[in-house]
Amino acid sequence: MVWSTSWLFHAIVTASLAIGTACSQPSGHEAITRDVCIIGGGASGTYAAVRLQDLGFSVTLIEQDDSLGGMVNTYTDPDGDIPIDYGVADYRSNISVVESFLKRLDIAYGPSESTEGTTVRANLDTGQRVLNYTSPNALDALTRYGEVAAKYSELEHGYYLPEPVPEDLLMPFGQFIEKYNVSGVIHVVYRSYGDILHQPTLYVMKYFGANAIYNLFNGFIGTKSQNNSEIYDKAARVLSGNVMLHSHVVSTNMTADGDGLIEIRVQSPLGLEIIRARKLVITIPPLISNLDGFDLGNSEKTLFGQFQSVGYYTSLVQNTGLPANTAVLNTNSNNLYDLPTLPSVYQIVPTKGTGLYQVEYGSPSPQPIESVKSDILASIRRLKTTGIANVTEDGEPQFVAFASHTPFQLTVPADAIKSGFYSKLYALQGQKQTFYTGAAFHAYDSSLLWRFTEDLLPKISSGLN
Ligand SMILES: Cc1cc2nc3c(=O)[nH]c(=O)nc-3n(C[C@H](O)[C@H](O)[C@H](O)COP(=O)(O)OP(=O)(O)OC[C@H]3O[C@@H](n4cnc5c(N)ncnc54)[C@H](O)[C@@H]3O)c2cc1C
Ligand SMILES: *[C@@H]1O[C@H](CO)[C@@H](O)[C@H](O)[C@H]1NC(C)=O
Ligand SMILES: *[C@@H]1O[C@H](CO)[C@@H](O)[C@H](O)[C@H]1NC(C)=O
Ligand SMILES: *[C@@H]1O[C@H](CO)[C@@H](O)[C@H](O)[C@H]1NC(C)=O
Numbered sequence: 245m246v247w248s249t250s251w252l253f254h255a256i257v258t259a260s261l262a263i264g265t266a267c268s269q270p271s272g273h274e275a276i277t278r279d280v281c282i283i284g285g286g287a288s289g290t291y292a293a294v295r296l297q298d299l300g301f302s303v304t305l306i307e308q309d310d311s312l313g314g315m316v317n318t319y320t321d322p323d324g325d326i327p328i329d330y331g332v333a334d335y336r337s338n339i340s341v342v343e344s345f346l347k348r349l350d351i352a353y354g355p356s357e358s359t360e361g362t363t364v365r366a367n368l369d370t371g372q373r374v375l376n377y378t379s380p381n382a383l384d385a386l387t388r389y390g391e392v393a394a395k396y397s398e399l400e401h402g403y404y405l406p407e408p409v410p411e412d413l414l415m416p417f418g419q420f421i422e423k424y425n426v427s428g429v430i431h432v433v434y435r436s437y438g439d440i441l442h443q444p445t446l447y448v449m450k451y452f453g454a455n456a457i458y459n460l461f462n463g464f465i466g467t468k469s470q471n472n473s474e475i476y477d478k479a480a481r482v483l484s485g486n487v488m489l490h491s492h493v494v495s496t497n498m499t500a501d502g503d504g505l506i507e508i509r510v511q512s513p514l515g516l517e518i519i520r521a522r523k524l525v526i527t528i529p530p531l532i533s534n535l536d537g538f539d540l541g542n543s544e545k546t547l548f549g550q551f552q553s554v555g556y557y558t559s560l561v562q563n564t565g566l567p568a569n570t571a572v573l574n575t576n577s578n579n580l581y582d583l584p585t586l587p588s589v590y591q592i593v594p595t596k597g598t599g600l601y602q603v604e605y606g607s608p609s610p611q612p613i614e615s616v617k618s619d620i621l622a623s624i625r626r627l628k629t630t631g632i633a634n635v636t637e638d639g640e641p642q643f644v645a646f647a648s649h650t651p652f653q654l655t656v657p658a659d660a661i662k663s664g665f666y667s668k669l670y671a672l673q674g675q676k677q678t679f680y681t682g683a684a685f686h687a688y689d690s691s692l693l694w695r696f697t698e699d700l701l702p703k704i705s706s707g708l709n
């Protein structure tokens with residue numbers, strides 16, 4: 245059994261595939277004037293900032309956390325120097341901007357490595373092992389699925405939908421599976437979608453298209469150091485004084501002044517900073533609740549107000565009592581395609597760190613973090629009661645790291661897609677000197693987002709010279 249290190253693909257592995265404390269006083273300095281102000285220092289925002297700076301524009305990047313990277317999470321073992329990436333793992337091997345970006349930042353990369361081990365299927369609601377589990381024929385299903393996906397390869401560049409939107413993309417993914425007899429694909433993609441069988445097929449295709457299938461068979465790439473934080477640490481150094489961490493937007497004034505500058509007020513650890521910029525790039529999840537203080541017009545409010553999202557969490561746990569090199573996939577034989585009943589743990593997978601397991605958890609809608617954490621620990625304890633895991637001398641399972649990547653998977657209902665939601669969303673690009681990138685505007689994948697952001701650069705920089 246081989247686990248691809250690739251994030252959506254741990255589970256596929258079937259025989260058929262063996263192949264701030266800030267004060268609210270003004271900071272006291274002058275307003276900061278920049279060509280472009282970028283909000284959100286994850287995959288898209290960091291890429292935009294580095295590229296725009298390299299093209300000769302002045303930038304400032306605003307990030308609420310203490311580091312850049314967004315969904316990249318790297319844990320460093322206290323007594324070793326083994327980095328463990330428990331967030332973003334891999335990148336697409338055949339997208340040229342991925343390699344250019346890594347080269348620009350002097351990051352060594354190579355084919356992703358996979359881990360060998362044993363897979364146990366268990367129902368984590370009961371702790372019982374699932375006997376006689378037979379993997380669906382993924383290879384066969386992937387071929388059929390790939391033929392349909394190939395018709396929509398434009399989706400890998402953005403929400404470029406045919407008009408009218410094809411029924412295949414609008415139908416719930418559960419119905420698509422039946423129509424094309426592709427149940428073998430479900431275990432490749434089920435994680436991260438919440439209730440995947442009810443998600444419009446569009447969202448599965450957005451991530452899992454022809455390019456993803458190519459990478460699944462030909463391999464992904466990863467950093468040589470197996471430490472994805474290096475990418476963002478290096479980017480922060482390239483951007484040097486132009487990153488504001490622990491910072492968030494307090495208000496924006498999108499009415500340009502006589503010099504064509506819009507105003508963004510940002511709360512930083514140093515106080516209230518005033519940024520005057522010619523362009524604004526928003527990369528954060530565009531939920532109304534996450535855009536407090538932004539000067540939104542009616543179209544933005546109407547569009548962003550339609551987004552729904554799911555919960556997605558990742559963590560590292562010790563004292564699981566699981567045998568070495570053993571992964572547990574949550575499998576519920578009472579459910580269609582043996583999917584787990586959410587909210588629940590998706591999987592528990594061994595890492596390079598001795599005794600450290602990565603646990604991924606999902607829910608159809610965002611959950612309180614404390615309930616996610618207690619459900620993860622309870623699920624592992626249930627494995628100890630049934631003997632799949634041992635009671636450990638070191639005691640109870642414990643988190644060594646935890647990250648919530650919620651809100652994840654911003655989607656709108658099929659009716660909205662059908663009535664042109666994405667054309668209206670994309671029509672916001674450039675209005676009021678503002679541009680948007682990030683997963684809600686494209687796909688939940690760093691490589692695809694870097695390419696989408698690259699493609700947006702000429703529009704962002706137009707008129708800046
Ligand atoms: C567990 C997990 C594993 C994954 N593995 C992979 C993988 O192997 N390969 C891959 O390509 N993709 C992977 N992804 C998905 C992918 O990395 C994300 O879809 C991608 O990071 C999204 O990029 P983004 O720029 O839209 O958002 P993010 O990277 O999330 O960046 C958004 C940033 O904005 C900040 N922010 C949010 N709100 C505010 C605010 N109001 N003010 C200021 N800052 C704010 C956040 O702190 C964050 O840093 C994974 C995701 C998860 C959760
Ligand atoms: C991973 O990279 C980050 C950023 O460069 C660094 O701070 C951390 O020490 C690295 N971890 C290991 C184990 O090398
Ligand atoms: C699993 O297969 C074995 C051997 O074929 C059989 O004896 C057993 O009853 C099966 N168990 C279940 C739960 O179906
Ligand atoms: C569905 O696909 C499976 C293999 O993936 C195959 O065995 C089966 O015959 C197919 N069923 C139909 C109705 O085509």
Ligand SMILES: *[C@@H]1O[C@H](CO)[C@@H](O)[C@H](O)[C@H]1NC(C)=O
Pocket residue numbers: 338454455456458
């Ligand atoms: C990259 O993947 C696509 C599928 O999206 C494939 O058609 C193409 O041939 C691949 N490119 C290279 C250079 O391998």
Ligand SMILES: *[C@@H]1O[C@H](CO)[C@@H](O)[C@H](O)[C@H]1NC(C)=O
Pocket residue numbers: 497498499500501502
């Ligand atoms: C927004 O900026 C414009 C241009 O500088 C100015 O005229 C207007 O008063 C500002 N609006 C607010 C609410 O501060």
Ligand SMILES: *[C@@H]1O[C@H](CO)[C@@H](O)[C@H](O)[C@H]1NC(C)=O
Pocket residue numbers: 565566567631632633634
């Ligand atoms: C539990 O521990 C016993 C005794 O050390 C060992 O024989 C057994 O294989 C362990 N089981 C698991 C699931 O690790």
